[in-house]
Amino acid sequence: MRVDGVPYRTIWPAEDGRRVRVIDQRALPHAFRIAELASLADAAEAIADMWVRGAPLIGATAAYGVALAMVEDPSDAGLARAEDRLRRTRPTAVNLRWALEAMRAALAPLRPERRAAAAFARAAAIADEDVAINRAIGAAGLPLIAAIAARKRDAPVNVLTHCNAGWLATVDWGTATAPIYRAAEAGIAVHVWVDETRPRNQGAALTAWELGRHGVPQTLIVDNAGGHLMQRGAVDMVIVGTDRTTARGDVANKIGTYLKALAARDCGVPFYVALPSPTIDWSLQDGLRDVPIEERDPAEVTDVLGRAPDGRVGPVRVCPDATPAANPAFDVTPARLVTALITERGVCPASAEGLAGLFPERLRA
Amino acid sequence: MRVDGVPYRTIWPAEDGRRVRVIDQRALPHAFRIAELASLADAAEAIADMWVRGAPLIGATAAYGVALAMVEDPSDAGLARAEDRLRRTRPTAVNLRWALEAMRAALAPLRPERRAAAAFARAAAIADEDVAINRAIGAAGLPLIAAIAARKRDAPVNVLTHCNAGWLATVDWGTATAPIYRAAEAGIAVHVWVDETRPRNQGAALTAWELGRHGVPQTLIVDNAGGHLMQRGAVDMVIVGTDRTTARGDVANKIGTYLKALAARDCGVPFYVALPSPTIDWSLQDGLRDVPIEERDPAEVTDVLGRAPDGRVGPVRVCPDATPAANPAFDVTPARLVTALITERGVCPASAEGLAGLFPERLRA
Numbered sequence: 001m002r003v004d005g006v007p008y009r010t011i012w013p014a015e016d017g018r019r020v021r022v023i024d025q026r027a028l029p030h031a032f033r034i035a036e037l038a039s040l041a042d043a044a045e046a047i048a049d050m051w052v053r054g055a056p057l058i059g060a061t062a063a064y065g066v067a068l069a070m071v072e073d074p075s076d077a078g079l080a081r082a083e084d085r086l087r088r089t090r091p092t093a094v095n096l097r098w099a100l101e102a103m104r105a106a107l108a109p110l111r112p113e114r115r116a117a118a119a120f121a122r123a124a125a126i127a128d129e130d131v132a133i134n135r136a137i138g139a140a141g142l143p144l145i146a147a148i149a150a151r152k153r154d155a156p157v158n159v160l161t162h163c164n165a166g167w168l169a170t171v172d173w174g175t176a177t178a179p180i181y182r183a184a185e186a187g188i189a190v191h192v193w194v195d196e197t198r199p200r201n202q203g204a205a206l207t208a209w210e211l212g213r214h215g216v217p218q219t220l221i222v223d224n225a226g227g228h229l230m231q232r233g234a235v236d237m238v239i240v241g242t243d244r245t246t247a248r249g250d251v252a253n254k255i256g257t258y259l260k261a262l263a264a265r266d267c268g269v270p271f272y273v274a275l276p277s278p279t280i281d282w283s284l285q286d287g288l289r290d291v292p293i294e295e296r297d298p299a300e301v302t303d304v305l306g307r308a309p310d311g312r313v314g315p316v317r318v319c320p321d322a323t324p325a326a327n328p329a330f331d332v333t334p335a336r337l338v339t340a341l342i343t344e345r346g347v348c349p350a351s352a353e354g355l356a357g358l359f360p361e362r363l364r365a
Numbered sequence: 366m367r368v369d370g371v372p373y374r375t376i377w378p379a380e381d382g383r384r385v386r387v388i389d390q391r392a393l394p395h396a397f398r399i400a401e402l403a404s405l406a407d408a409a410e411a412i413a414d415m416w417v418r419g420a421p422l423i424g425a426t427a428a429y430g431v432a433l434a435m436v437e438d439p440s441d442a443g444l445a446r447a448e449d450r451l452r453r454t455r456p457t458a459v460n461l462r463w464a465l466e467a468m469r470a471a472l473a474p475l476r477p478e479r480r481a482a483a484a485f486a487r488a489a490a491i492a493d494e495d496v497a498i499n500r501a502i503g504a505a506g507l508p509l510i511a512a513i514a515a516r517k518r519d520a521p522v523n524v525l526t527h528c529n530a531g532w533l534a535t536v537d538w539g540t541a542t543a544p545i546y547r548a549a550e551a552g553i554a555v556h557v558w559v560d561e562t563r564p565r566n567q568g569a570a571l572t573a574w575e576l577g578r579h580g581v582p583q584t585l586i587v588d589n590a591g592g593h594l595m596q597r598g599a600v601d602m603v604i605v606g607t608d609r610t611t612a613r614g615d616v617a618n619k620i621g622t623y624l625k626a627l628a629a630r631d632c633g634v635p636f637y638v639a640l641p642s643p644t645i646d647w648s649l650q651d652g653l654r655d656v657p658i659e660e661r662d663p664a665e666v667t668d669v670l671g672r673a674p675d676g677r678v679g680p681v682r683v684c685p686d687a688t689p690a691a692n693p694a695f696d697v698t699p700a701r702l703v704t705a706l707i708t709e710r711g712v713c714p715a716s717a718e719g720l721a722g723l724f725p726e727r728l729r730a
Contacts, residue, residue, distance in 0.1 A: 029685040198587040204684040212685055220690040222563040224588050224621025228696035256589025262627040304669045306681025316671025316681050319569040320394040320577055325585040331593035
């Protein structure tokens, strides 16, 4: 999407085709920095130290990391070393493993001297595939926004979102944001309520940044405020992303999503989840029972990262020292609270039947 | 309650009976400071600049402010000046106006030379009345906790609370915390999930401080986490306070309360609201329609106050500069989501009938 008018992706090859550039997301929202990845080590560091984050973007970065490794050492040993190195950066990232397998499948059959060029081509294809999926999610979600816009006439459509399922988490477009950006491009007046999304404030830091830089009207709110806004009719729809969706449509997403789904149900506001189909875990049914919830560092709760008036970026403690804190990173929204899923193949009910209708090849014999 | 073993109230007369001491809550949670109020001007500043906060404590401080004024100038003009000065400190505080009227009623009939002593006595009585009300709320709520404790045998009773309806907001005991402190005194194992309560973080800064210093086991969580914890059976009951309750039991409280009430309902967790009866607004019925919601400074959303590693306390910005933000300070939880109200007269359903049963004198003829 655009940053102050200039189109960007989150990752792209440099002019010489042998290096890669990424937006260094550690600096956001306080600075916009481009980082250059010139080696396997750079790519591994970019993933491990979260210069890049978001499952699809991690996958694309891993793919380019293999490509950079093939410039350095295109041998079978070099390929194995690259895979091993990159896999260890974020051990639980599904897209990362998938991207590494795709790269191996493309490169292993080739002679070493052909691998570097093929790797860059395959990595570019992986990035393009992510863009295509997200653009398709946007196309599927656009009519949902357009229908509300038609009902509201000239008033803006108010969309509430949680966390960052935006273009910064993908190669472009984002998942939850794709319908919003598509609507904005289609000339529909859209306004986004951005949940700050404690503890890591991805809404305040990333979603607010990307919407603001692209020029989409928005208002930042604390996570506590969404229910009140829905009660008052100030929210027309909710669109969130998901880290993992079960085969029956239960949705694991950033902590706090469940509370917004409850408020949406109570207030008659439609609650949509946008997702690329690779995030559907067809092996799971009951999200509450089956999805493990990551428990993260309590310091993310006791300390808040931000920029002081003197410009320094760092943490401040918001509670007494030595206060015990718990930090579950995700929650599960039961399918019964989800109005519909927005996928790259279209919109479907959050149910086994709904998903099977869009993805019939997944039906068991 | 106790601070590291020493019993405190939030306001008390100094040894000479002609000055007043308060906990300077601006320094919390990073420092524990006692401030001395020696004049009307001091008392007015303490209220206006929020050395003290919480409706009952503001009322008690205003009462002592009148007493300090009577030492300086016990004339009718002095009494009028004190009332006027104190009333302007927090124009919307109902308890403040009530306390000033009570002081006027006690002092106006007296000759000036008798007013100072009478004023200190009346202020002390107002403080003691608040303590008695909160102790009674604690007594009313204790059996609710004890019943869960009996069911859970040796496992601690997990209580979730939002914002600070603790002893720091009152003269002692608090409202939502009174049953918790009573249970702890009764030897019941209690553990409190403390919502941090963005944007002003009263949970993290005040509730965590007072529970920790009194020695009640607690865990700080972000506001997003409570629903997840309820889904997992980690919350046995919710107890919150209220700024204003309508005659039919709708509850206005700190923003985000409604979301926790929805989760409690969805998960079968009892949701209690503790309140002194003066916070019931018998003139209002429909809370959503009738309770005005204060919209506060957006800077509370865009900036978070905390203590940097170098010890400096100040704000940090968590979003891009110039991000628009909205900051509704309260929301309304409909009575249908409230399991019961805990008042100084006992526990009742959150309904017109329930409240009328406890407060029959309020029934219209």
